[in-house]
Amino acid sequence: MGNETLMRQILDYGSRSDPYPLYAELRKTPVCRQDDGVYTISTYPELLALLHDPRLTSTHADQEAAAGGQFPPAFIGMDPPEHDRVRGLTMRQFGPPHSPRLIAELRPDLEATVARLIDAFPNGGELDLVDSFAYPFPVTAICRLLGVPHEDEPRFRAWADKLVASIDPRPGEDPSIRLQEGAGTRKELAFYINELIDSGRGNSNGMLTLLAEDHEAQGGPLSRLELVVTAVLLLIAGHETTVNLITNGMLTLLRRPDVFERLRREPEIAPRLVEELLRFEPPVQIIPRRGALTDIEIGGVTIPEGSTVALMLASGNRDPQRFRDPDRFDPDRPDVEHLGFGSGIHSCFGAPLARLEGQIALTELVRRLDNPRLTEDPPPYRTSAVLRGPRHLPITFDGLRP
Numbered sequence: 001m002g003n004e005t006l007m008r009q010i011l012d013y014g015s016r017s018d019p020y021p022l023y024a025e026l027r028k029t030p031v032c033r034q035d036d037g038v039y040t041i042s043t044y045p046e047l048l049a050l051l052h053d054p055r056l057t058s059t060h061a062d063q064e065a066a067a068g069g070q071f072p073p074a075f076i077g078m079d080p081p082e083h084d085r086v087r088g089l090t091m092r093q094f095g096p097p098h099s100p101r102l103i104a105e106l107r108p109d110l111e112a113t114v115a116r117l118i119d120a121f122p123n124g125g126e127l128d129l130v131d132s133f134a135y136p137f138p139v140t141a142i143c144r145l146l147g148v149p150h151e152d153e154p155r156f157r158a159w160a161d162k163l164v165a166s167i168d169p170r171p172g173e174d175p176s177i178r179l180q181e182g183a184g185t186r187k188e189l190a191f192y193i194n195e196l197i198d199s200g201r202g203n204s205n206g207m208l209t210l211l212a213e214d215h216e217a218q219g220g221p222l223s224r225l226e227l228v229v230t231a232v233l234l235l236i237a238g239h240e241t242t243v244n245l246i247t248n249g250m251l252t253l254l255r256r257p258d259v260f261e262r263l264r265r266e267p268e269i270a271p272r273l274v275e276e277l278l279r280f281e282p283p284v285q286i287i288p289r290r291g292a293l294t295d296i297e298i299g300g301v302t303i304p305e306g307s308t309v310a311l312m313l314a315s316g317n318r319d320p321q322r323f324r325d326p327d328r329f330d331p332d333r334p335d336v337e338h339l340g341f342g343s344g345i346h347s348c349f350g351a352p353l354a355r356l357e358g359q360i361a362l363t364e365l366v367r368r369l370d371n372p373r374l375t376e377d378p379p380p381y382r383t384s385a386v387l388r389g390p391r392h393l394p395i396t397f398d399g400l401r402p
């Protein structure tokens with residue numbers, strides 16, 4: 001089978017539950033021109049090099065966010081120096097050195113949210129872990145982070161649902177309909193965020209208020225439009241990705257009862273286990289659209305100026321040149337320098353929050369579910385090959401532990 005058809009097979013829904021043999025085939029040609037002209041990069045060293053290469057632009061990565069020309073791109077779709085300015089201003093209210101304790105301080109709130117969601121499960125029987133747990137958890141976390149008031153969470157959640165639906169392609173549908181729906185939802189959300197800041201109803205320790213009032217920042221705070229676009233980015237980038245981390249995680253554990261039991265006995269392995277998950281089943285499988293600003297020579301191939309480059313992160317994570325026995329899930333693997341959060345200037349902004357959410361969610365589910373079993377393996381997947389994960393994760397279990 002020619003390499004040209006491999007990318008089509010990877011994108012085909014039939015491959016969703018196990019694309020990894022196809023990635024292994026693709027790695028035989030580390031830099032490969034596909035029949036639509038897109039260059040796929042599938043091996044670890046080449047991926048790492050290009051993630052750090054300023055000759056690739058991210059400016060058309062965020063076309064969907066800018067759909068309809070209503071909004072400027074968010075920083076995921078910018079190059080330096082603009083990218084660094086906006087990311088730097090946003091980071092002031094998210095992590096070190098300006099806000100070193102923010103993520104750690106979210107822990108009690110995240111633990112309480114997880115406990116509340118699990119307490120609402122039936123005491124045994126059947127359950128869909130996506131709808132009952134993995135889906136609602138991250139959006140609550142982002143609401144807390146941004147400072148959305150409790151009473152507004154249901155409205156916020158409805159927008160999040162619509163946004164997630166708008167980025168998950170529906171087979172056979174004209175993609176412009178999806179983009180239009182997404183643009184409409186972004187607009188509603190933008191109006192809401194704007195009103196929230198103006199009215200002062202937002203939590204005063206939330207990122208929205210802190211960013212709007214950050215007059216100590218060099219060059220002044222983010223403009224209101226930048227702030228709104230950034231908030232929408234945090235919601236989109238942080239939602240489905242984290243849902244997929246949790247569901248891919250439970251699927252991986254339920255398929256390996258020995259590892260499941262080990263996490264129950266030794267919850268302290270959770271940080272390493274989550275890193276291995278981000279390698280083994282990364283929620284972002286592909287960065288589909290970077291652009292070559294000039295001719296780029298890599299892996300013995302010249303990628304011509306103007307080409308679209310697809311970075312196959314999930315393939316790099318299974319590259320035997322970099323990881324010994326890569327198809328084995330091994331939470332004891334030393335130095336898991338996976339590509340699950342990307343790398344370089346666009347590496348995941350929300351990684352510390354995503355890690356914490358994943359660790360708390362998996363540890364608590366494993367601790368509290370009595371004898372859970374998968375009722376469908378493989379489970380039904382979402383359509384997207386880019387943000388890949390189960391749409392439902394049906395399980396049966398014998399009861400809930402306190």
Ligand code: HEM
Pocket residue numbers: 058061075076077087233234235237238239241242245282283284287339340341342343345346347348349350351353354355
């Ligand atoms: C397990 C969950 C997550 C995964 C696997 C993930 C993965 C990624 C990846 C691969 C990128 C690089 C994209 C690129 O290079 O174009 C990225 C960027 C980003 N992520 Fe995440 N992410 C996760 C959770 C989050 C959360 C919770 C947030 C926000 C609270 C977030 C916010 C962002 C932002 C803002 C960027 C753009 C960074 C930039 O362009 O400088 N992510 N993420």
